[in-house]
Amino acid sequence: MSIEGVQEEIVGEFEILGDDRESTIFYIMELGGNLEEFPESERKDENIIKGCQSKVWLTAEENDGKIHYLADSNTDITKGLISLLIRVLNHRKPEEIIHAELNFIDRIGMGNIIGSQRSNGLASMIKQMKLYAIAFQTKLNA
Amino acid sequence: MKLTIDQIRGLFPVLHQEVHGKPLVYFDNAATTQKPKAVLDKLRSYYEMDNSNIHRGAHTLADRATREYELVRETVREFIGARESAEVIFTKGTTEGINLVAQTFGRKFIGKGDEIIISTLEHHSNIVPWQMLCEEKGAVLKIIPITESGEIIFEEFEQLLSSKTKLVSIIHASNALGTINPVKKIIDAAHAFGAKVLLDGAQSTSHLDIDVLDLDCDFMAFSAHKLYGPTGLGILYGKREILEEMPPFLGGGEMIKEVSFEKTTYNDIPFKFEAGTPNIADVIAFKPALDFITDLGKPSIKAHEDELLSYANELLLPIKGFEPIGTAKEKVSVLSFNITGMHPFDVGQMLDARGIAVRTGHHCTQPLMKRFGIEGTVRASFSVYNSKSEIENLAEGVARIAKIKNK
Numbered sequence: 399m400s401i402e403g404v405q406e407e408i409v410g411e412f413e414i415l416g417d418d419r420e421s422t423i424f425y426i427m428e429l430g431g432n433l434e435e436f437p438e439s440e441r442k443d444e445n446i447i448k449g450c451q452s453k454v455w456l457t458a459e460e461n462d463g464k465i466h467y468l469a470d471s472n473t474d475i476t477k478g479l480i481s482l483l484i485r486v487l488n489h490r491k492p493e494e495i496i497h498a499e500l501n502f503i504d505r506i507g508m509g510n511i512i513g514s515q516r517s518n519g520l521a522s523m524i525k526q527m528k529l530y531a532i533a534f535q536t537k538l539n540a
Numbered sequence: 541m542k543l544t545i546d547q548i549r550g551l552f553p554v555l556h557q558e559v560h561g562k563p564l565v566y567f568d569n570a571a572t573t574q575k576p577k578a579v580l581d582k583l584r585s586y587y588e589m590d591n592s593n594i595h596r597g598a599h600t601l602a603d604r605a606t607r608e609y610e611l612v613r614e615t616v617r618e619f620i621g622a623r624e625s626a627e628v629i630f631t632k633g634t635t636e637g638i639n640l641v642a643q644t645f646g647r648k649f650i651g652k653g654d655e656i657i658i659s660t661l662e663h664h665s666n667i668v669p670w671q672m673l674c675e676e677k678g679a680v681l682k683i684i685p686i687t688e689s690g691e692i693i694f695e696e697f698e699q700l701l702s703s704k705t706k707l708v709s710i711i712h713a714s715n716a717l718g719t720i721n722p723v724k725k726i727i728d729a730a731h732a733f734g735a736k737v738l739l740d741g742a743q744s745t746s747h748l749d750i751d752v753l754d755l756d757c758d759f760m761a762f763s764a765h766k767l768y769g770p771t772g773l774g775i776l777y778g779k780r781e782i783l784e785e786m787p788p789f790l791g792g793g794e795m796i797k798e799v800s801f802e803k804t805t806y807n808d809i810p811f812k813f814e815a816g817t818p819n820i821a822d823v824i825a826f827k828p829a830l831d832f833i834t835d836l837g838k839p840s841i842k843a844h845e846d847e848l849l850s851y852a853n854e855l856l857l858p859i860k861g862f863e864p865i866g867t868a869k870e871k872v873s874v875l876s877f878n879i880t881g882m883h884p885f886d887v888g889q890m891l892d893a894r895g896i897a898v899r900t901g902h903h904c905t906q907p908l909m910k911r912f913g914i915e916g917t918v919r920a921s922f923s924v925y926n927s928k929s930e931i932e933n934l935a936e937g938v939a940r941i942a943k944i945k946n947k
Binding site for chain 2: 474
């Protein structure tokens with residue numbers, strides 16, 4: 399599915415939840431359960447994303463020209479948020495990731511749901527994912 | 541004056557709103573309390589009618605503002621039982637009060653090898669100023685340990701005291717756990733060694749009757765905004781004989797007697813410590829806040845808050861996964877807790893979704909959190925305008941959240 403398609407899907411899921419903020423947050427936390435197991439050995443300082451209030455670890459690998467992200471966090475809501483990003487961006491070409499417009503965040507009204515501190519953290523996660531994509535793109539083009 | 545909870549709530553405009561479609565439940569009172577309408581009215585009427593600079597103006601407005609400003613100093617004196625209003629210094633807040641003592645008393649009277657005692661319960665604002673001073677002077681900072689319930693171990697404190705102890709600076713009631721320290725005993729023991737005592741009263745002054753003469757503390761610092769008053773205003777109480785010996789804090793207008801390029805002589809206390817134009821409007825608007833507390837009476841405020849705390853314990857303790865942090869026998873109305881398997885930040889955000897405002901994190905007490913081996917807690921702190929039904933709402937929320945990881 400295209401990046402656009404996955405975003406449409408996510409927006410649809412959040413629409414079903416409606417305005418009930420408690421259920422929305424519960425849902426986001428549940429999504430964190432979809433994250434792949436994060437290897438203990440990667441839970442090190444150099445993989446921590448700077449700018450997040452909660453701890454977020456992120457790694458990325460390139461396979462057949464596509465990027466595979468792994469991430470984890472010490473808080474469940476953050477885990478849920480990063481699982482959404484991974485769902486949209488995982489197993490794609492660096493170029494797609496670099497140019498991806500992640501409009502689902504605004505369309506869901508995520509800023510209002512998670513508050514300003516976590517929104518800043520979310521922006522840092524996206525930035526780090528794109529930085530990985532730029533690095534792999536450079537490597538692939540070399 | 542006896543008021544019903546609805547009457548009290550009626551005095552606080554901010555409480556009557558919805559957050560995320562749910563009625564606001566404000567349980568972040570240890571961070572700051574809400575302001576009664578009388579405080580807001582006073583701020584407005586001051587700016588509308590009396591605004592002018594105090595102490596020096598030769599006109600009617602300046603005279604009115606000066607009288608009101610100094611009247612508040614007298615009201616504070618009465619509120620804490622000080623001997624004279626000159627012992628009441630207006631500051632920006634508790635933090636500034638503690639820093640003032642560190643930078644004036646500390647720099648003059650504490651030297652190499654001298655010791656300062658604080659406790660594990662301290663807020664960063666009662667740790668860092670002393671670390672800075674110790675670093676500058678080569679003095680030593682000693683820490684009173686605490687028990688698992690969050691109470692200082694008095695015998696250990698006695699062991700730390702010696703002729704080297706120059707100052708004991710201690711939190712009266714813990715912001716993170718609510719523990720009320722046995723300050724009278726601490727002060728007496730410290731004085732026996734000739735040490736001075738500073739009380740951090742940020743969390744105690746809104747709940748407990750304060751009598752600085754009876755306590756015999758040498759300094760007490762607290763903040764107006766935790767006493768239903770405006771932000772950006774604090775009080776430093778100090779005994780006259782000590783304040784007079786202390787050098788000034790900031791240099792500038794107001795704090796001088798006479799200035800020449802050769803030599804400046806300093807004003808008398810309290811003005812020696814109030815350089816520059818003070819926070820006139822907030823000082824003046826602090827009076828209705830103090831009147832509100834005095835009219836209700838601290839004992840009845842404390843009784844109401846104690847009832848809320850024990851009701852909260854009754855409802856929350858049986859919840860599977862609920863872990864209280866800080867279970868001292870004597871507490872102000874602070875309930876700090878964690879939920880097994882969950883991060884406090886997540887719990888706070890989920891409670892916010894129900895309209896419940898709590899604090900999450902380390903509460904500016906990282907060494908205390910380290911003592912308990914935790915990153916932080918969720919802190920619900922109750923005030924005079926909170927109700928039992930709000931506690932029930934909190935308990936429902938916590939039970940629902942706890943169930944996610946504690947089936």
